[in-house]
Amino acid sequence: MLNEKAVKKADFDEIDTQAVTAVRMLSMDMISRARSGHPGLPLGVSPMAYVLFSRHLRIDPSFPQWFNRDRFVLSAGHGSAMLYSLLYLSGFALSKSDLMNFRQVGSKTPGHPEHGVTPGVDATTGPLGQGIGMAVGMAMAEMHLGAEYNRAEYHVVDHYTYAICGDGDLMEGVAAESASLAGQLKLNKLIVLYDSNDVSLDGPLSNACHDDVAGRFESYGWNYLRVADGNDLDAIDTAINTAKDNQSGPTLIEVKTVIGAGSPHQGTNKVHGAPLNAEDLAATREFYNWDNDPFTVPATVTERFQSTVKSRGWASHQEWSNLVTRYSAVEPTLAAQFAQGISQSLPADYTASLPTYYKKDALASRASGHEILQRLSAACPNLWGGSADLFSSNKTNVVDEDRFSRDNPTGKNLWFGVREFAEAAAMNGIALHGGTRVYGSTFFVFSDYMKPAIRLAALQKLPVTYVFTHDSLAVGEDGPTHEPVEQLAALRSIPGLTVYRPADGNETVAAWEQAISATDHPTAIILTRQGLPTLPKPAAKVRAGVKRGGYVVADAQHEAEGILMASGSEVKLAVDAQQRLAEIGHDVRVVSIPSFEKFSTQSADYQESVLPKHLRRRVAVEMASGASWYRYVGLDGIALTQEHFGASGNGTAVVEMAGFTAENVVQAYLDLL
Amino acid sequence: MLNEKAVKKADFDEIDTQAVTAVRMLSMDMISRARSGHPGLPLGVSPMAYVLFSRHLRIDPSFPQWFNRDRFVLSAGHGSAMLYSLLYLSGFALSKSDLMNFRQVGSKTPGHPEHGVTPGVDATTGPLGQGIGMAVGMAMAEMHLGAEYNRAEYHVVDHYTYAICGDGDLMEGVAAESASLAGQLKLNKLIVLYDSNDVSLDGPLSNACHDDVAGRFESYGWNYLRVADGNDLDAIDTAINTAKDNQSGPTLIEVKTVIGAGSPHQGTNKVHGAPLNAEDLAATREFYNWDNDPFTVPATVTERFQSTVKSRGWASHQEWSNLVTRYSAVEPTLAAQFAQGISQSLPADYTASLPTYYKKDALASRASGHEILQRLSAACPNLWGGSADLFSSNKTNVVDEDRFSRDNPTGKNLWFGVREFAEAAAMNGIALHGGTRVYGSTFFVFSDYMKPAIRLAALQKLPVTYVFTHDSLAVGEDGPTHEPVEQLAALRSIPGLTVYRPADGNETVAAWEQAISATDHPTAIILTRQGLPTLPKPAAKVRAGVKRGGYVVADAQHEAEGILMASGSEVKLAVDAQQRLAEIGHDVRVVSIPSFEKFSTQSADYQESVLPKHLRRRVAVEMASGASWYRYVGLDGIALTQEHFGASGNGTAVVEMAGFTAENVVQAYLDLL
Structure with missing residues (x-):
């Protein structure tokens, strides 16, 4: 494995500077040609993103789905042009004409990053705050899988998760919930770079927010680092190295930047979300001494990306593949289970132990759900999940498994706290990471709190399972605030989400079978608090019907x-x-x-x-x-x-x-x- | 006005102690009789709630809607039994039989507090975190109305907003967003008591959350106070007085409590959400030396509530009424406008200036919406609103008005920051407070982030207006993350919400007319980014049709x-x-x-x-x-x-x-x- 520590500080040279400019200018070219997009972020953030890509990220552009790659989430998804520029220069399967088709129908370069559309995009982002939540989920998956599968010298799961976010992300509640969860879990391999530019869409950030971000993140148990100048590549590099060395918890690196740096309206909201006009674009090119044709970068820059991102990634991937080969020989059972997790397949006989319900039974479906989950958990070693502080009511804990924590990372019961939105966002991150199957639960009425992340699960075709108990008015005593009425229509209207509202225990078994065998869509299972008599039809026929x-x-x-x-x-x-x-x-x-x-x-x-x-x-x-x-x-x-x-x-x-x-x-x- | 400062410290006597026990025991009686409810909170929280009611809250039990009352939000709504006990003892129109019907169909004492059902309940709570958001909105309304209407010695709007919350509230993202917003606005008359008992529903809080709450709230710009013993009435009283004196920002008072205090399972999650069994109830009564019959309290306790809450409230209300009479004489125009705000009525001619669109027009409805809003704002002085950092796109700013802030509290443009959920929750608080009409905006697709609060607006029948722009696929370049698809079905399915999706400028005028004249339901207006040709029908007929x-x-x-x-x-x-x-x-x-x-x-x-x-x-x-x-x-x-x-x-x-x-x-x- 490359020793990243051996990369000396202060080794950034003129080509690196040019490479940063290339990322900035490619992004401007894309936005100007599309006449649509957000110039402010690429101009301000390219230096930190370049340091991350060129000196740290272990990704293999020729194999974007390499399992043990570092994950990278651009939570501030409106900076998509910058991400595409970086991926293009790094050697992912993106052509110049893909860049030229930015924001056009059918292109690989949509307005906001979309997982599954663009090679190298690890998460769909744009709805603010959720990128942080997904990064937290990825880091949870890494910690869990590492504990499950790593043995002595075989560290088959061992990577960092990076994210870049902006002020808008940090103002969102889901970011707060997710950061708190990450602090609780001491996810030290999670590193978030915060593009701190003091400007939001409508004007100065101070008009809307006065948070002391350092204090806030320290209160969650994060390490906080600060880079005073967002153009200082050395300082950024040092901060990332410091964060990687830290063992105590996740790290937020606040990087002070200037929005739209180098453009005439830099430092103001005017440069956030509208393309530079021809004059401003020319001025910006002049500022950066950039006289290359649009969409053209010097060969030295391309070579630098090759000799850094690409070669490091390729070498790391090779090394990992060899490691896994040796691991498979030494730990064949574990390795097979690991491979099963990665391929989203299930043990052949996983349905064998599922219960059957008979006429005499009249269980609440949350209770049959509990029985089913115990059997599935025993049969499917890669299944884990939890609840937003309601497992006692949702009945979604697995009795034979422990609580997942830093001290007990093989635990399979996830305690999300009263943080439904972070739960759903983390589930997305866990599914994006791969290697496990995840479920999450809360009261059905509180699916509302998760909705924006359920949407992103559906859009990203992620096979997560929501278990929503306490269906309908039948909840009773807790009253209208706790009785779902419109949630069913809301969920049914989400494209790509499959909703099951089972009528008895056997329908619940079938719903779970469908959920756990899904590979390209999320599933919601709606369960009752009240008893449901078993339907007057043989279980096998009911399951076939469902x-x-x-x-x-x-x-x-x-x-x-x-x-x-x-x-x-x-x-x-x-x-x-x-x-x-x-x-x-x-x-x-x-x-x-x-x-x-x-x-x-x-x-x-x-x-x-x-x-x-x-x-x-x-x-x-x-x-x-x-x-x-x-x-x-x-x-x-x-x-x-x-x-x-x-x-x-x-x-x-x-x-x-x-x-x-x-x-x-x-x-x-x-x-x- | 009573000089509350004259209430000496350490003046709590045996009757006060008994009164606290009465609140605890009445709550237990209710829960046990209903065989449903949450004993943990009342047993732990009654002391702080009693101090608040008996020594601070200015409310008039015989006139629960008195406009200048202090507002109180039990954000931890599962503690409803405690709230009903306090309201009953304070002399609100709640009878012993109402308490005995706790959680029964048709009672005034539903499972969670419901505004409009129980006199004295200022907000419907239960969905966690939102109570804090509503309290923030109430404090915003108070600050704004005070600035708009108070003159020299005529402080016609001058009260505190109090809330009690638990760990669950604080873990919710909406609480984080709302607290950050309250800190930004320096809402010094907002005081939140935090029932800090280290236990959540599924077990020890530390299993799910390690936040340093003091640091977190200080990072938002709040004052933080701590009471080490939740039974120490003096210390609680001192903390509340300190908070009231503070001018710099909102205050969080962390009160260390024991969940289910005095019951055999105190300090554990067993006592959170299930009634005490007969044996445990008996043990708890014995612990508190309580041998009164169920639902019975000593006359001394009732008298103490009369001589504190009730008499202070009555005197304050009288004084205020006299003040308003004098104010009306001196400031007749202002007073009339103030009364109009309180009564939710509108100027007679407010529609006169609304625009009409003709065949040649083809405006985006967000643009016609902008024109309409300018006219409405000019015509309706009590209208205010804003956006979640998107007014530049939503076009919902009022050009002739300023930004609302502590330094400029008469400002009518609300900068909510990228905090959609807090925006919607604050709108609910503003509407609950009364005196103004409020609207809020964001992209339609991000109505998802607001959904839980839209539901509470509908449930509480609050006439707030949501302006959701960037309708449908036509959003275009920003892509699927920004294109609403299922949001329309989701909103239409919420009982009590009226949704308008206008087809042209005249339909938009009509939608706004309906929204602003509504008194008992929220309205959502869905507007486009793209141009819409004016329909081939006369404007008056279109408006009648809508x-x-x-x-x-x-x-x-x-x-x-x-x-x-x-x-x-x-x-x-x-x-x-x-x-x-x-x-x-x-x-x-x-x-x-x-x-x-x-x-x-x-x-x-x-x-x-x-x-x-x-x-x-x-x-x-x-x-x-x-x-x-x-x-x-x-x-x-x-x-x-x-x-x-x-x-x-x-x-x-x-x-x-x-x-x-x-x-x-x-x-x-x-x-x-």
């Missing part, structure tokens, strides 16, 4: 004249109503739709077989708001949904008061006749 | 054979498609539905007149996800919606790539034939 999103849970006795449909706890109401309707001569079918997303993507034939078009007498029942069900009940049916907030009281009483009774389902059906 | 939520914007030439419907920027597509369909012999109607909530609550006749049931050829078009439109298109129609994330590129190109063209609307209609 995999299709919706299915006939109880068919008509002869020829259906109508359809009752529901999800979750209301399937029971529909089944009861079917019975009562049969008694008065109406033969109807009951359909359970635990997952709208799954069902709506089944073949038209399958959907027609479940919900035949000619059957127009349709009643849907669900204790949640939103008009989702009209898609299936149409203009002629009735959707019994919840369009008001709930109330505090005994759960059963609250539910009945809101009208969710079999009687009302029967009446709604009769109203259609 | 008030009904949906209306015929361009009718069929003769007899409609089908309906095209849309909202916002897609109404233009529908109108274009109508034209093209007419050219090929299909006569259709175009309906604009700017507000689903408004439209769905119109009479059945009106809805039928807009969307006649017999017309089944229906196409809806909207650049947003979610199945909301099926309610109106049914099983036989087509909804052209956006079920994927967007892309980075020129806005027009992104929109066309996603298929939102008049051509596709025409084709969808033809597919129905």
Whole structure:
């Protein structure tokens, strides 16, 4: 392994200076050509980013997904042009024409960095604060996997996680929560460079924020370092080295910069988010003595990137590959499990131990969820997860596992604290890092607090699992602040998220099966506090039905004249109503739709077989708001949904008061006749 | 006015001690009877809450809405039983039987405090962290109104805002954002008591959080005080007096307590959220030497509350009323405006200056929104608002007004910083405080960050206005992280929130008219970055239509054979498609539905007149996800919606790539034939 310490201080030369200018100017070229983008950050931040890339980051441009690479998150995602410039110069699969297509439809260089679109982009950023949260998750994964898999001289997981953030990131609550969590976990391999330029979008930062950032981060248990001049490559390098040596906790390096440095409006918000005009661009080029053609850099600069980022990365990657080969020979079982984690595959027999529920059972789905999770945890060694200080209620702790901490990094129960948003952001970081599968939980109503990170999970196609318990009005006594009403519609509307609202224990098993075997999307499983009787259908058929999103849970006795449909706890109401309707001569079918997303993507034939078009007498029942069900009940049916907030009281009483009774389902059906 | 300084220290006597025990025991009685609730907080926190109520709070139990009262927010809302006990003993309109009905359906004593349900409850709390954010908003309103209306000896707005919070509150990002904002604004009349008991729901706090709270709050610019023993009434009283004297900023008083103090499991998470069993309850009563019957307190205790809270409140209220009478004589204009603010009424002619848009106009609705806001601000002196560091883009600044700050508290432009959640929580606090009307803005996609507070606005029926600009995929270059897709469905699903997505300048005027005249619900107005041509209908008719939520914007030439419907920027597509369909012999109607909530609550006749049931050829078009439109298109129609994330590129190109063209609307209609 290269000894990075051997890189002397003060060894930055003229080519390095030119390389920094190249990053600045390439970024300006991109933004000007696109007539869109944010010049302020690249001009101010390029020096620190260059030091990080050229002297520290261990990444392999020819193999961007190399598992043991250092991770880098540009939390201030509006600085995307700078990141693309660095990746281009470092030798990632980005061409000059990719840079020239910045912010154009279909390009590899979108307006904000998008993981999966651009090689070398470790996280999708732009929504402020979340980059820090994802970096925290990456550092958690590194610490955990290192403890799980490293043996003596075989350090198969051993890297740093770096992030660059701005004032905007630090003002966001998710950054505060995440930083506090990182301090609690003493994530010493997490290093955040803070672009401190005293300017925010609308004007001077002091108009909106007076935080003493040093004091704030020290209060979280971070180390704080300061670089007084953001152009001082040596000082930046020294600070990063100091941070890497530190064992006590994460490090924030505040680097004082000038926004839009070198441009005529430097130091003001005018240069934050609008391209430089032709005159200002010319002046900036002149300031930096840059007379290269647009999108052109001197060969010396390209060579410098090759001899630093690229060669260090290649050598480190080779060394690691050899290490893993030897590790596999010495620790074959561990190595196989490690490889399984990296490839997101599961043990062949992981479903074997999953429970089956029978007619006599009437467990709350959070309770069946708990049983399922114990079995999955035993079967899938790379699974871990936790709760935002609610595992006692969510029932998402794994009894045989310990709490994850610096002192016990193999622990698999994650204590996120009352920090739901940081939890969801960290889950994204953990999934982006790879090597494990992660779940996280809280009360369903508090999924709201996580929403921005759930969106980023979906956008990044991350296979994380949310376990949201305390579904619906049935929560009862805790009242409307704790009773989800609109959360189901909100989650269902997120592209790429699959939501399951299981109706019994067997549907819960199937939901978990789907969640844990997903590789390209997040999953939310909504579980109840109240008991749910097992559906009158064999478990195997229920599980098969759930995999299709919706299915006939109880068919008509002869020829259906109508359809009752529901999800979750209301399937029971529909089944009861079917019975009562049969008694008065109406033969109807009951359909359970635990997952709208799954069902709506089944073949038209399958959907027609479940919900035949000619059957127009349709009643849907669900204790949640939103008009989702009209898609299936149409203009002629009735959707019994919840369009008001709930109330505090005994759960059963609250539910009945809101009208969710079999009687009302029967009446709604009769109203259609 | 009572001179509170004259209350000597160390004047707490045996009756005070008994009174504290009474609050503890009443709370236990409530929780035990309900068999539900949180005993840990009342047992630990009652001493500080008692000192606050008995020695400091200026509230009038016989007139809970007295405008110049001190505000009190129990941010740790799970301690509701304690709050109800205090309100009951203080003489608010709560009876013993109300206490006995704790957590029962229809009671005045719900599981978490609900503003509007229980007299004396200043804010709905339970979702952690938000109570602090609302308290910050209240203190902002107090500072602003004081500056606007106080004259020489007439301090008509002059009170403190107090909150009690726990560890859980402080871990939440919204608390961090709000505290930072409060520090920036130097809200010295904000005093937060922190119930510091080292225990959270799942176990020891140290398992989840190691924050140095003193350092953290000092970094925000707060004063920090510490009371070492949460049972030491003198020390608590001294700390509160010190905080009140402080002029430099808000104060956090950390009070060390024992969760569940006096109960057998005190100091552990076992006593956080489950009722004491009979044995433990008996032991606790014995610990406190409490042998009164359940729900019964000694007369001496009741008298003590009368002679403190009640008499101080009554005297203060009287004095204030007399002051306002004199003020009205001396400052009649100001006094009238002040009264208007308090009563949530508007100047008679406030709509007179609103702009009208004509066929030639094609403004972005954020631009028409800006014009409208300037006029409204000039016409409505109690209106203020701001942005989360995006006013330059949202165009929600009022050009003729200054930035609100400690040095310039009459400023009406609020700089919330990049703290969307704190913004929304503060807006709730401002609205709860009363006296002004408030709006707040950010990019629509970041409404996600605010969601939990939007929910609390709706639950509390607060007439705040959200201005969300940068609607839909049309945002373009900033890419999918900045392009709202599912946010519309999410907002529409919140009970009690009214959402407007205007299609042109005149619809925007109408949306603002509705927002600013609302008194019992929040409103969200969704505005575009891209230009919107003025609809081909007279402005007055458009405005009338918007008030009904949906209306015929361009009718069929003769007899409609089908309906095209849309909202916002897609109404233009529908109108274009109508034209093209007419050219090929299909006569259709175009309906604009700017507000689903408004439209769905119109009479059945009106809805039928807009969307006649017999017309089944229906196409809806909207650049947003979610199945909301099926309610109106049914099983036989087509909804052209956006079920994927967007892309980075020129806005027009992104929109066309996603298929939102008049051509596709025409084709969808033809597919129905």
